[in-house]
Amino acid sequence: MKKLSLLLFFIPTIVLANIPVKNTTIPGGIAVIDFETNHSNPKAFYNNMPLYVQHIKDQSWQVLVGIPLLEKLGKKTIKVQDTSTRSFNFEVTEHAYTEQYITLKGKNKKYVNPNLAHMDRIKSERPVLSSARKIFSTDALSDGLFTRPVNGVTTSPFGLKRFYNGQARRPHTGLDYAGDTGSPIKAPANGKVILAGEFFFNGNAIFLDHGQGMISVYIHMNERLAKQGQQIKQGEVIGTIGQTGRATGPHLHWGVYLNQTVVNPNLLMGKEL
Numbered sequence: 567m568k569k570l571s572l573l574l575f576f577i578p579t580i581v582l583a584n585i586p587v588k589n590t591t592i593p594g595g596i597a598v599i600d601f602e603t604n605h606s607n608p609k610a611f612y613n614n615m616p617l618y619v620q621h622i623k624d625q626s627w628q629v630l631v632g633i634p635l636l637e638k639l640g641k642k643t644i645k646v647q648d649t650s651t652r653s654f655n656f657e658v659t660e661h662a663y664t665e666q667y668i669t670l671k672g673k674n675k676k677y678v679n680p681n682l683a684h685m686d687r688i689k690s691e692r693p694v695l696s697s698a699r700k701i702f703s704t705d706a707l708s709d710g711l712f713t714r715p716v717n718g719v720t721t722s723p724f725g726l727k728r729f730y731n732g733q734a735r736r737p738h739t740g741l742d743y744a745g746d747t748g749s750p751i752k753a754p755a756n757g758k759v760i761l762a763g764e765f766f767f768n769g770n771a772i773f774l775d776h777g778q779g780m781i782s783v784y785i786h787m788n789e790r791l792a793k794q795g796q797q798i799k800q801g802e803v804i805g806t807i808g809q810t811g812r813a814t815g816p817h818l819h820w821g822v823y824l825n826q827t828v829v830n831p832n833l834l835m836g837k838e839l
């Protein structure tokens with residue numbers, strides 16, 4: 567019995583460090599495309615958008631393609647550029663995400679039907695948030711895999727189809743972890759803070775750039791403990807759990823982008839949680 571529990575304790579660490587990203591070609595998933603080249607700096611594109619490309623070993627390289635949640639099903643093509651241009655295909659297949667109905671009352675109603683002043687604020691924040699998501703830096707993550715940002719349980723999975731007070735809104739674009747206000751949030755990988763601020767829907771938020779269009783976002787935080795432009799190491803505390811912005815209780819909303827497309831963060835953690 568003792569032996570077994572020791573074994574269970576050690577296995578997850580090993581698994582996390584070694585399991586590569588799984589090819590998951592569903593809306594909100596990640597297509598993993600392997601290719602060979604002698605070139606030292608190959609590039610890849612999907613719908614003209616640059617993609618995350620990583621070196622595996624020797625001549626083996628890999629492309630990670632973020633598939634939009636609202637992507638049409640069927641055959642898709644990416645282009646790989648080294649000394650020439652090649653095409654690679656993948657097939658997006660159906661995935662039924664579950665539905666969730668949320669009721670917002672009292673002062674939280676402003677998040678369902680914001681008034682004019684709030685609309686002005688939302689409009690002015692939109693380009694700030696979207697330009698942060700569009701950043702494509704040439705640096706790469708050391709290993710391309712994430713660790714968990716908090717210890718809490720997942721309360722809302724990625725991709726839920728959401729209805730606020732009966733009105734359909736866009737699907738859930740991240741993972742929600744429950745947690746006490748003030749609990750630490752740790753960077754899942756090395757990165758750089760490309761946005762740190764307070765926003766209408768997101769509340770206190772931090773965006774981390776992990777290179778080549780891989781961006782992770784931390785929303786509804788109580789405190790921001792990292793500053794714009796700061797370099798962050800994996801495991802470093804960047805803020806604390808809170809319920810600022812459109813949140814019905816203290817939690818972390820964690821979102822991950824690849825090629826400006828929100829994807830399921832679990833796919834980059836090396837295992838399903």
Ligand SMILES: [Zn+2]
Pocket residue numbers: 722738739740741742818819820
């Ligand atoms: Zn959320």
